[in-house]
Amino acid sequence: MRLVRHPVLCNYYVTYRCNARCSFCDIWEKPSPYIQLRDVEKNLRDLRELGVQVIDFTGGEPLLHQQIDQFLKLAHDMGFITTLTTNCLLYPKWAERLRGKLDMLHFSLDAAVQERHDQGRGVACFDFVLESIKIAKSLGERPDILFTVFSENLDQAEAVYHQIALPNNLMLLLNPAFTYNAVETGPPLTLPELEYLSAFGKRRNVYLNEGFMQLRRDGGNHAAAPVCKAASTTLVISPENELVLPCYHLGEKKFRIEENLKKLYQSEEVRQLISLEGRLPACEGCTINCYMQPSFAVELNSYFWKALPSTLKYNWQKGTWKRLLRQAMV
Template sequence: MRLISHPVLCNYYVTYRCNASCGFCDIWEKPSPYITVENLRDNIRDLKRLGVKVIDFTGGEPLLHRQLDVLLREAKEQGMITTVTSNGLLYPKYAERLKGLVDMLHFSLDSPDRDEHDKSRNVKCFDKVMESIQIAREMGERPDIIFTIFEDNVDQIKRMWEEICLPNDLILILNPVFEYNGVGGNLSEQTLKELLWWGKQKNVYLNEAFIQLRLDGGNHVDDPICKAASTTIVISPENKLVLPCYHLGLKDFPIEGNLYDLYHSDEVQKLVALEGKLPACEGCAINCYMQPSFAVEMNRYWWKALPSTIKYNRIKGTWKQMLKM
C-alpha cells in the first residue's frame, strides 16, 4: 500500500568535484561546474510545491561550493530538513558559516586507523575529520560518522564505536557497501547478520531493510521495491533533472526554472513509471535510493526500516519535522 505519492527527498549535486579520490567511488572523476544560487532559489520553490521535505546537498565534496552556507540557508528558510556529508577536509575552515544550517551533518570515516583511512581516500584527511568532530561539538552541532562497510573492515566497527563515536557522543551510521559499475562489492550473509547485531547497539544506526534487501538479492524488476524516481528528485550541477536516478542517469532534462511542470510532464512521468523495472535495476541495492523507497510504501521493508528510522530521528530530534512529511 502506497502511503506517500509525492517525492520526499532531493539529492542536489552542488558539484561532482572532490578533493579526495576514494577507490570505491567514481564521481570525483567527472568534470563539473558548481550550481548557482539563482537556480537553487527557483528549484527550492518547486521542490516545496512537489512535496519534498529533505534536501541532501551532495557531491563530490559539497564544501567545495563556496556558497554552501547560502544554499543551506535558502533551504532552511523554506522549511527543508538539510543534510550534508563531508570528508572533513574543509569543514574546519567553513564550520562557523555552516553553524545551525545542517540538520544532519555527516563526516565520512573509513577506518579508526589513520593510515588506513587516508589510504582509502588517497588524501590525508583522518586528522581533519577528528578536528571537524571537535569543532562541530564545540559549536553545539551534532555530527554523525558514516562508516561504509566492506567485507574486510566489518571487524573495525567495534573500534570505531568505542574509540571515536561513544567518547564524542556521535551516532555511528553503518552504510553497507553496494555494487555499481564494478565499484563497491557484496557482503556475505555472516557479515550482514553481524551488522544486524551492531544496529541494535547504543548510538548505532543501521537501516535493517538494507540487510533484508541484500538477503533477498536486491531489487527485482518483476516486483520492484525501488521507488527512486517517484520518491527522489535528482538535480545535477548542470541544473538538469536526472532520471530515473543518478546511478543509471538514462536521461537528463534541462530544468530552465520550471522544475514543477517538468517533473509532471509526460516524458518525465514515462521514465518515473519505469523505476525499478529497467534491466539495470535487477539486483540493485543502492542505499541512497532504497532508503526513501522503504519510507513511502507499507510492505515488509517499511516495517524493517521503521525501528531504526524512529531511533535515529529520536536521537537527532528531527522526528517532529518528519511527521509533517
Template sequence: MRLVSHPVLCNYYVTYRCNAACGFCDIWEKPSPYITLDNFRQNLKDLKRLGVKVIDFTGGEPLLHRQLDLLLKEAKDQGMITTVTSNGLLYPKYAHKLKGLIDMLHFSLDSPIREEHDASRKVKCFDKVMESIALARSLGERPDIIFTVFDSNIDQIQQLSEEICQPNDLVLILNPVFEYNGVGDSLTADALKRLTWWGKQKNVYLNDAFVQLRLDGGNKVNDPVCKAGSTTLVISPENKLVLPCYHLGLKEFEIEGRLHDLYHSEEVQKLVALEGKLPACEGCAINCYMQPSFAVEINRYWWKALPSTLKYSRIKGTWKRLLH
C-alpha cells in the same frame, strides 16, 4: 499500500568535484561546474510545491561549493530538513559559517586507523575528520559518523565506536557498501548477520531493510521495491533533472526554471513509471534510493526499516520536522 505518492527527498549535487578519490566511488572522476544560487532559488520553490521535505546537499565534496552556507540558509528558510556528508577536509575552514544550518551533518570515516582511512580516501584526511568532530561539538553541532562497511573493515566497528563515537557522543551510521557500474563491492551473508547485531547497539544506526534487501538478492524488476523516480529528485550541477536515478542516469532534462511542470510532464512521468523495472535495476541495492523507497510503501521492507528509522529520528529529533 502506498503511503506517500510525491517526492520526499532531493539529492542536490552541488558539484561532482571532490578533493578525495575513494575507490568505491566514481563521482569525483567527472568534470563539473558548481550550481548557481539563482538556479537553486528557482528550484527550491518548486521542490517545496512538489512536497519535498529533505534536501541532501551532495557531491563530490559539497564543501567545495563556496556558497554552501547560502544554499543551506535558503533551504532552511523554506522549512527544509538539510543534510550534508563531508570528508572533513574543508569543514574546519567553513564550520562557523555553517553553524546551525545542517540538520544532519555526517563525516565519512572508513577506519579508526589513520593510515587505513587515508589509504581508502587516497588523501590524508583522518586528522581533519578528528579536528572537524571536535570543532563541530564545540559549536553545539551533533554530527554523525558514516562508516562504509566492507568485509575487510567490519572488524573495526567496535574500535571505531569505542574510541571515536562514544567519547564524542556521536551516532555511528553503518553504511553497507553497494555495487554500481563496476564500482563498489558486496557483503557476505556472515557480514550482514554481524551488521544486524551492531544495528541494535546504543547510538548505532543501521537500516535493517538494507540487510534484508541484500539477503533477498536486491531489487527485483518483476516486483520492484525501488521507488527512486517517485520519491527522490536528482538535480545535477548542470541544473538538469536526472532520471530515473543518478547511478543509472538514463536521461537528463534541462530544468530552465520549470522543475514543477517538468516533473509532471508526460515524458518524465513515463520514466518515473519505470522505476525499479529497467534491466539495470535487477539486483540493485543502492542505499541512496532504497532508504526513501522503504519509507513510502507498506511492505516487508517498510516494517524492517521502521525500528531503526524511529531510533535515529528520536536521537536526532527530525521526526518533529517531518510532521510539519
C-alpha cells in the same frame, strides 16, 4: 500499499568535483561545473510545492562550493530538513558558516586507524575528521559518523564505535557498500557479516537500516517486482541544473530545468520514465542505499516494517521527528 505519492527527498549535486579519490567511487573523475544560486532559489520553491521534505546537498565534496552556506540557509529557512556529508578536509574552514543550518551533518570515517582510512579515501583526511568532530561539538553541532562498510574494514566497526562515536556521544551510521557501474567495491558482504551488522545496529548510538540488510539477503531489487521507488520518491538535480532520471547512478536521461522544475517533473515524458523505476534491466540486483531508504518509507510492505525501527531511532535522537511530524500534518 503506497502511503506517500509525492517525492520526499532531493539529492542536489552541488558539483561532481571532489578533493578525495575514494577507491569505491568514480564521481571525482567527472568534469563538473558548480550549481548557481539563482537556480537553487527557483528549484527549492518548486521542490517545496512538490512535497519534498529533505534536501541533501551532495557531491563530489559539497564544501568545495563557495556558496554552500547560502544554499543551506535558503533550504533551512524554507523549512526543509537539510543534510550534508563531507570528508572533513574543508569542514574546519566552513564550520562557523554552516553552524545552525544543518539538521544532519555526516562525517565520513571508515576506520579507526589513520593509515587504513586514508588509504581508502585516497588522501590524508583522518586527522581532519577528528579535528572536525572537536570543532563541531564546540559549536553545539551534533555530527554523525558515516561508516561505509566493506568486508575488508568490517573489523574496524568496533574500534570506530568505542574509540570515536561513543566518547563523543555521536551516532554511528553503518552504510553497507554497494556496487554500481564498473566501480569496484570488493566482495559483497556475506550472510554471517550481514547478521553481525544487524546485531551491531541494535546498539546504542548506532543507526543501521535493517531494510538494507533484508534487501541484500533477498538479492537486491528485482525488476519483475521492484521495491525501488527511486524516481517517484527522490529528485536528482545535477550541477548542470538537470533533472536526472531514474537516479544518479543510472542516469538514463537528463532534462534541462528551464525555470520550472515542478512543471518538468509533472510532464508526460518524465512521468513515463518514473513509471519504469526499478524495472529497467540495470535495476536488477540493485542495493543502492540512498534510493532504497526513501523507497522503504513510502510503501507499506516488509521493507517498510524492517526499516521503521531504525528510522524512528535515528530521528528521535536527532530531534528531526518533530519537523517531519509537522510537515506530515500540513
